Each structure stands twice: as structure tokens, then as C-alpha cells.
Amino acid sequence: MITENMTTQVLYVIFLALKPTERWRAARHPFGASSAVEGWLTVFAMVALITAVILIIWLITDNRRSEDRLKREIAGLTAANKNQYAKYRRSEDSLKREIAGLTAANEKLQQEITKLGQQTPAKASEKMPSEKSKEVHESKQPVAIEEN
Numbered sequence: 001m002i003t004e005n006m007t008t009q010v011l012y013v014i015f016l017a018l019k020p021t022e023r024w025r026a027a028r029h030p031f032g033a034s035s036a037v038e039g040w041l042t043v044f045a046m047v048a049l050i051t052a053v054i055l056i057i058w059l060i061t062d063n064r065r066s067e068d069r070l071k072r073e074i075a076g077l078t079a080a081n082k083n084q085y086a087k088y089r090r091s092e093d094s095l096k097r098e099i100a101g102l103t104a105a106n107e108k109l110q111q112e113i114t115k116l117g118q119q120t121p122a123k124a125s126e127k128m129p130s131e132k133s134k135e136v137h138e139s140k141q142p143v144a145i146e147e148n
Helices: 002-017 020-028 032-119 121-126 129-139
Strands: none
Touching: none
16 A cells, blocks of 8 residues: 555656656657667567467377377277177187087986986896995996997
8 A cells, every 4th residue: 555655656746747748759659768679579579479379289289199099099999809809709609509518418418327327226236235335436427428
């Protein structure tokens, strides 16, 4: 507040000290004798502004180029991932078919084992007790049947 009062008082003193013709001359040429330096300052400011605009445009285009490159790379990776996923699905499907085939073969073997187990009890009762225990022990081992 104190500086505000001082500033206005100084301006009033300067304004009142000038004659009307001096006021008009000051209004027409506000920079006075230092206009050459201020002209160079204006030129420098314009050059700096133009340089800044050029740099900003260059940064924007460089950013767009890098984004486009990344988008192409992502698209390539996506296509590669799709191909790899398709291969995975095919191998998964083939494994499922193989498991289904093995399950069916296992069921057939289980049925044959039960049929053989039903047919042999009469023969097993004729054998000695030590042979029966040996036969029971052997029947727990897996049976492999080859199909041609």
C-alpha cells in the first residue's frame, strides 16, 4: 500500500512536469532513445518463438512416428500371438483326442479284466493257497494288450 501511493505520486509528478507537446511526443515514441536495443530484443524474441514452435512441431511428429512404430509392433505381436494360440488350440485338441482314445482303450481293458476275472474263479479254487495269493498279487499288475 505504501509503494502504491508512492508510485502514483511519482507518476503524477512526472505527468504534471511534462508540457503537452512533450506528452504527445512521449505518447508517439514510447521507447525513446533505447528503441534500437528494444528492436533487437523483439527480433530475438521472435526468433526464439519460431524456434520453440519448430521444436514443438518436431517433437509432436517424432512422438507420432514412435507411436505408429509401436502400434505396428503391437499389431505384429498380436498376429504372432494369434498364430501361436491357434497352434496351441490344435495341439490341445489333439491331446484331448489322444486322451479320449486312451480312456476308451483303458475301459476296454478294464472290461476284459473283469471278464477274465469272472471266468477264472473256478480254476483258481483248484489251485493251492500259496498259488492263489501269488495269482492275486500278479493280477494287480497292469496288463498290456497290443492291438494291431
